[in-house]
Amino acid sequence: MESMFWEREIETLEREELEKLQLKRLKATIRKAAKSPYYARVFSEMGIKAEKIKSLADVKHLPYTTKDDLRKQWPYGLVAVPREKLVRMHSSSGTTGRATVVFHTAKDIDKWTNLLARCMYMVGLRKTDVFQNMMTYGLFTGGLGFHYGAERIGALVIPAGAGNSKRQIQLLFDFGTTAIHVIPSYAMHLASVFEEMGLDPKSTQVRMAFIGAEPHSEKMRQRIEEIYGFKAYNSYGLSEMNGPGVAFECPYQNGMHIWEDSFLVEVIDPKTLEPVPEGEQGELVMTTLTREGMPIIRYRTKDLTRIISGPCPCGRTHRRIERIMGRTDDMLIVKGVNIFPVQIEKRLLAVPGVGKNFLIILEREDYNDSMTVKVEVERQYFQGDLGQLEKLRRKITEELKSEILVTPKVDLVEPDSLPKSEGKAVRVIDNRKE
Amino acid sequence: MIAEQISVFAENKPGKLAAVTRVLAQEGINIRATTIATSDTFGVINLMVDKPQKALEALGKAGMLVKTRKVLAVLIPDRPGGLDRLAQTLAVAEINVNNAYGFVLEKGTQAVFVVDVDQLEKAEQLLQAEGFTTVGPEILE
Incomplete structure (x- = not known):
């Protein structure tokens, strides 16, 4: 049987060895970071020196870096190498304010590419595959990151980019695509386009999909797998940590292996900033361990997850993180209750008759919050019977109430009637005025 | 004999019925009777027409959620x-x-x-x- 390891030695390195490597790389990272204007100042103010770091636990003496810090240092404040060594700039999607920018040297790109090759090879992408990349190319890291990774493996890459659904489907059939990279909400939308064109989403040769770039529930993954009849693997990354290739599911699909030779991982309580006990949910904090163009120390990702402890049957020693619950920024507070859109998605998709898209609308009247959830009805479900629709609405209301403890108003709407996006899905419209 | 009624899912908003009748008028389909059952923000428009299959196809083509019902x-x-x-x-x-x-x-x-x-x-x-x-x-x- 063919090996599933791109780099067996590093992927299965004993924990003790892996931690030794992390310590060595952490010290090197501090030395590199100290060459950037920002960290030079912060380190000298705090008296931080690489030599003082004796164990990985000493990471707690290092300062956190926030998105806001990156914004204040915009654009070059964290760059640690002479300008002529930089070969690439990427930026975050900028959904929550001014975009943050990250710079890479040729070596950085090479290492990032290698991580993506490692991810895709792990779930079976090979040089005989045809890989169609349905992600935005450009400033966004998802497009180019996967493109380079798939080329490194030697697959035939179709750089389709995002959108243009009919052409995407045409390309899938014309070139016998076997693997795709797609945003989960776009995969759902694309299924409607297959239907419109009178085509069966299962009739392609695609056998695997890499899905990421937005938080999604296990139910969503299962739904995508059912519709298309392929395996869908969860991918995690963020532009500040290169982009995709930070963590990825192995064939066991139970959590994402986070590449600890390249990132030092902590999970903290976002309020107290203290580490949470291993296995508990908190905010993911990461330090780059190999980057030279723009090393980042203890970056607060705002992504909520937990470490899945214990060995994985695949044999990799790099720990796993659970699928992302959401960004702390995505959290909605409705009537004092904390709610993540992913919780709503998970429950909705478990109800038969629920279609492909939904939208949460928040309003406030006389200091009272109200939540309306618009839900598309599945085309095949409709039997022309109002009673059936009312039952569906009641079922959805009950499901959501038991998950989020708030009773939402549920509106059923026609299939494909809610606004769809070719990038990250818009799930929430908040009309509440502070 | 069993007859077929056309049922259209309709969000309860202005112009929805007009959108249905426009399609039927263009196709030369005669409506003999209609009822609208609503539940707050959505409902079902039921129609008895002279050519149910033709109506089903035309309304479906117009992107509506439509079924024939026995x-x-x-x-x-x-x-x-x-x-x-x-x-x-x-x-x-x-x-x-x-x-x-x-x-x-x-x-x-x-x-x-x-x-x-x-x-x-x-x-x-x-x-x-x-x-x-x-x-x-x-x-x-």
Whole structure:
């Protein structure tokens, strides 16, 4: 049987060895970071020196870096190498304010590419595959990151980019695509386009999909797998940590292996900033361990997850993180209750008759919050019977109430009637005025 | 005979009925009767038309969520007590009526009453045995 390891030695390195490597790389990272204007100042103010770091636990003496810090240092404040060594700039999607920018040297790109090759090879992408990349190319890291990774493996890459659904489907059939990279909400939308064109989403040769770039529930993954009849693997990354290739599911699909030779991982309580006990949910904090163009120390990702402890049957020693619950920024507070859109998605998709898209609308009247959830009805479900629709609405209301403890108003709407996006899905419209 | 009713999912907002009737008018489809059942923000528009299959295709092509639904179109005399006999017959047999509406075919003579029931075949046989006539689209032309 063919090996599933791109780099067996590093992927299965004993924990003790892996931690030794992390310590060595952490010290090197501090030395590199100290060459950037920002960290030079912060380190000298705090008296931080690489030599003082004796164990990985000493990471707690290092300062956190926030998105806001990156914004204040915009654009070059964290760059640690002479300008002529930089070969690439990427930026975050900028959904929550001014975009943050990250710079890479040729070596950085090479290492990032290698991580993506490692991810895709792990779930079976090979040089005989045809890989169609349905992600935005450009400033966004998802497009180019996967493109380079798939080329490194030697697959035939179709750089389709995002959108243009009919052409995407045409390309899938014309070139016998076997693997795709797609945003989960776009995969759902694309299924409607297959239907419109009178085509069966299962009739392609695609056998695997890499899905990421937005938080999604296990139910969503299962739904995508059912519709298309392929395996869908969860991918995690963020532009500040290169982009995709930070963590990825192995064939066991139970959590994402986070590449600890390249990132030092902590999970903290976002309020107290203290580490949470291993296995508990908190905010993911990461330090780059190999980057030279723009090393980042203890970056607060705002992504909520937990470490899945214990060995994985695949044999990799790099720990796993659970699928992302959401960004702390995505959290909605409705009537004092904390709610993540992913919780709503998970429950909705478990109800038969629920279609492909939904939208949460928040309003406030006389200091009272109200939540309306618009839900598309599945085309095949409709039997022309109002009673059936009312039952569906009641079922959805009950499901959501038991998950989020708030009773939402549920509106059923026609299939494909809610606004769809070719990038990250818009799930929430908040009309509440502070 | 079992008849077909066209049912369209409709969000409860201005212009929805007009969108349906526009498509039917363009296709030259004749509407004999219609009811709208609503539940707050959404509802179902039910239509008896002369060409149900053509209506189904045209409305579906226009992007609407539409289904044909099997119903009974029963001829009843257009005079006091006409509907009562039908209703009593269904009640005795414990057949539940989900939706019902009627229209006059020939004033003072004959009307059609459309019933959407929970036990379609049983109801059809019963009505036949009781001397009722059930009709299909041909009578609607």
